[in-house]
Amino acid sequence: MGRRTNPARFVAVAAALTLGLAGCSESADTGGDGGSADESGPITVGAVLDITGAGASLGVPERQALELLAGQLQAEGGIDGREVELIIEDDQSTEDGAAQAMNKLVNEDEVDIVLGASRTGPSLAMRPIAEQAQIPMISLAANAAIVDGSEWVFKSAQNDRVVIERMIEYMAGQGWTTIGLARDASGFGEGVQEIFDEVGAEAGISVVAVERFAPDATDFTAQMVNLRDAAADVNVIWGIPPAAGLAQRAYAQLGITTPVMQSHGIGNQVFLDTAAESANGLVAPLGRLVVADQLPEDDPQREVISTFVDDYTAEYGEGPSTFAGHAYDGWQLAVDALREVGTDPQALRDHLEGVEDFVGISGTFTMTPEDHSGLTKDALVLVTVQDGEWTLLPDQGA
Amino acid sequence: MVDLLQLVFAGLSQGAVYALVAIGFVAIFTVSGVINLAQGEFAALGGLVAISAVGSGLPLLAAVVVAVATVAVVAVLMERLTIAPVKRMTTLVSLILTLGVSTGLKALMLLVYGPDAEGLTPINPGGFTVGGVSIRYQELWILAVAAVVSAAVYWFYERTLAGKALRACAEQPVAARLVGISLGRASLTAFLIAGCVGAIAGVMASPIYFTSWESGLTLGLKGFVAATLGGLVSVRGAVLGGLLLGVLENLTAGYVSTGLRDAVAFLLLIVVLVARPSGVFGRSAEARV
Numbered sequence: 001m002g003r004r005t006n007p008a009r010f011v012a013v014a015a016a017l018t019l020g021l022a023g024c025s026e027s028a029d030t031g032g033d034g035g036s037a038d039e040s041g042p043i044t045v046g047a048v049l050d051i052t053g054a055g056a057s058l059g060v061p062e063r064q065a066l067e068l069l070a071g072q073l074q075a076e077g078g079i080d081g082r083e084v085e086l087i088i089e090d091d092q093s094t095e096d097g098a099a100q101a102m103n104k105l106v107n108e109d110e111v112d113i114v115l116g117a118s119r120t121g122p123s124l125a126m127r128p129i130a131e132q133a134q135i136p137m138i139s140l141a142a143n144a145a146i147v148d149g150s151e152w153v154f155k156s157a158q159n160d161r162v163v164i165e166r167m168i169e170y171m172a173g174q175g176w177t178t179i180g181l182a183r184d185a186s187g188f189g190e191g192v193q194e195i196f197d198e199v200g201a202e203a204g205i206s207v208v209a210v211e212r213f214a215p216d217a218t219d220f221t222a223q224m225v226n227l228r229d230a231a232a233d234v235n236v237i238w239g240i241p242p243a244a245g246l247a248q249r250a251y252a253q254l255g256i257t258t259p260v261m262q263s264h265g266i267g268n269q270v271f272l273d274t275a276a277e278s279a280n281g282l283v284a285p286l287g288r289l290v291v292a293d294q295l296p297e298d299d300p301q302r303e304v305i306s307t308f309v310d311d312y313t314a315e316y317g318e319g320p321s322t323f324a325g326h327a328y329d330g331w332q333l334a335v336d337a338l339r340e341v342g343t344d345p346q347a348l349r350d351h352l353e354g355v356e357d358f359v360g361i362s363g364t365f366t367m368t369p370e371d372h373s374g375l376t377k378d379a380l381v382l383v384t385v386q387d388g389e390w391t392l393l394p395d396q397g398a
Numbered sequence: 399m400v401d402l403l404q405l406v407f408a409g410l411s412q413g414a415v416y417a418l419v420a421i422g423f424v425a426i427f428t429v430s431g432v433i434n435l436a437q438g439e440f441a442a443l444g445g446l447v448a449i450s451a452v453g454s455g456l457p458l459l460a461a462v463v464v465a466v467a468t469v470a471v472v473a474v475l476m477e478r479l480t481i482a483p484v485k486r487m488t489t490l491v492s493l494i495l496t497l498g499v500s501t502g503l504k505a506l507m508l509l510v511y512g513p514d515a516e517g518l519t520p521i522n523p524g525g526f527t528v529g530g531v532s533i534r535y536q537e538l539w540i541l542a543v544a545a546v547v548s549a550a551v552y553w554f555y556e557r558t559l560a561g562k563a564l565r566a567c568a569e570q571p572v573a574a575r576l577v578g579i580s581l582g583r584a585s586l587t588a589f590l591i592a593g594c595v596g597a598i599a600g601v602m603a604s605p606i607y608f609t610s611w612e613s614g615l616t617l618g619l620k621g622f623v624a625a626t627l628g629g630l631v632s633v634r635g636a637v638l639g640g641l642l643l644g645v646l647e648n649l650t651a652g653y654v655s656t657g658l659r660d661a662v663a664f665l666l667l668i669v670v671l672v673a674r675p676s677g678v679f680g681r682s683a684e685a686r687v
Binding site: 051052053056057059060185211212213214217218219221222223225226229242246253254255270273274 | 401404405408412508512513514515516517525527532534606607608610611612613648651652655656657659660
């Protein structure tokens with residue numbers, strides 16, 4: 001299924017390119033026809049994912065989703081008769097791994113568009129490379145900093161700000177005013193406290209305690225003890241599985257009864273498995289994908305989501321996570337643009353920036369020059385966990 | 399006060415896991431002078447084998463036995479294939495060799511078990527609270543098993559003839575051979591012990607701390623630091639070192655900053671290597687064979 005090109009071919013191609021293009025690499029781009037793109041050869045889509053390391057529970061389903069979609073596109077005969085080649089790179093959940101992979105995709109493989117990375121830190125490491133090489137990139141990660149003021153970078157996951165707006169709305173409805181925050185110490189959790197304070201200011205909600213944990217941490221006793229002492233109205237755990245699940249577990253195990261909210265970083269089975277019964281009753285703003293079967297009939301995303309869930313489940317024997325959904329959206333946005341305007345990078349970028357009412361898995365995208373994320377808080381529903389299942393919260397708090 | 403006790407207790411159970419890994423380092427180093435950098439991978443492999451055995455329907459106890467046996471076989475194979483053939487083993491050569499094995503094992507685990515971190519089913523799930531300190535049953539199991547295993551290894555090396563013979567190999571290889579001790583067999587036994595202890599560490603840690611193909615790296619590093627506290631030759635030193643490290647880490651995370659948790663081990667390592675290279679707890683061990 002995977003359209004990974006074999007390494008031996010890379011070496012040969014890279015060597016040929018280095019020799020052939022040594023003298024004219026920079027000037028070749030000015031024709032606006034960047035990279036390898038002649039208009040008849042295969043279209044190449046690069047992807048940088050956290051397939052191993054701390055972000056593996058995100059990157060693996062993302063890879064599966066991309067491989068599934070690439071296979072489907074292949075079966076349909078590609079785009080305008082041109083084959084679409086998908087090249088997936090593993091950044092090992094590290095920033096330098098992502099930068100290396102991005103450099104390889106841009107310089108050696110000369111891809112037409114890049115998807116990834118799975119998490120914020122690696123995505124931020126890729127951003128300057130995309131901007132400099134002027135290649136469109138669609139990140140699958142959350143932090144708004146990835147697309148803040150960017151020209152060539154877009155993203156398919158809900159912005160953390162949008163997520164926090166949704167959470168503050170719910171907190172205000174519950175009459176909570178103080179937040180204890182345990183956040184991921186990497187890029188995903190960066191700036192979260194500030195956004196909570198900023199968005200919450202109007203409702204008089206503020207963060208009173210902050211604890212940090214490494215994305216690959218395994219023991220959370222210290223952080224949770226400190227949260228317990230902070231005695232806030234509500235505690236927020238902001239991380240990705242398995243860390244977010246282990247933190248939830250430690251929380252319950254220390255017998256803390258304060259309500260917990262989690263971020264949109266937990267939308268996969270790994271979280272449910274890791275947190276087990278300790279997850280019961282938490283509230284998190286998640287994409288509609290996890291509650292696909294509970295959506296009302298008239299939900300505009302219902303059809304897209306259920307088709308994807310069925311295809312993915314048929315292929316892999318398990319339902320897709322929200323992260324697979326981010327990959328789906330990134331891929332479809334890319335394919336839609338490639339279909340409309342071909343492989344010219346400037347045209348691709350302009351098309352992505354003009355995307356309007358594009359129905360995806362994580363929401364309905366409308367991009368603008370100021371907003372390269374395209375999703376509002378309507379893209380999220382409040383979800384709780386009951387007996388190991390995601391359940392749509394009856395009170396959406398809005 | 400409750401917080402302090404909570405942090406110390408959580409630190410002790412984490413430290414007991416470090417201690418078990420550290421015993422593995424000591425078991426091999428005292429016999430052959432080899433520093434086995436794949437010791438952490440023994441633990442990771444033990445956890446992963448047990449998880450997949452439980453996943454395929456084996457009862458927990460049987461899965462643990464399978465895991466320990468598998469890792470023991472891997473350890474023995476490792477000794478036969480990479481350590482035994484080397485004619486002039488120095489500590490440096492051993493570092494390079496075992497680093498290679500560790501990398502290979504990691505790649506293999508990634509290939510076979512995939513990238514996700516998983517936890518083994520605990521022996522009894524849940525826990526209880528005493529005076530505000532919450533305790534998981536698994537933590538008690540870890541402490542108990544660590545106590546039994548370290549006592550057994552200590553007794554074997556310090557109190558039995560066979561154990562003393564093994565240690566003689568490192569201190570006086572020529573003399574040991576003259577009195578009829580087989581160096582090859584001694585080294586093999588040491589790896590067998592290290593494999594079993596490593597697997598037990600991995601199996602015990604897995605329900606709380608989770609196991610993935612790469613969890614051996616941190617465990618190995620922390621275990622190595624703990625072993626160094628005992629000068630790499632003392633089982634008692636390794637156990638005390640592991641517990642101390644676990645508690646210090648948790649206190650640092652609780653009272654100073656969670657970001658510094660992993661730095662504690664390396665600060666400790668530097669301090670010990672500069673101030674007391676022969677180990678803090680293990681001074682007398684060398685003289686008493």
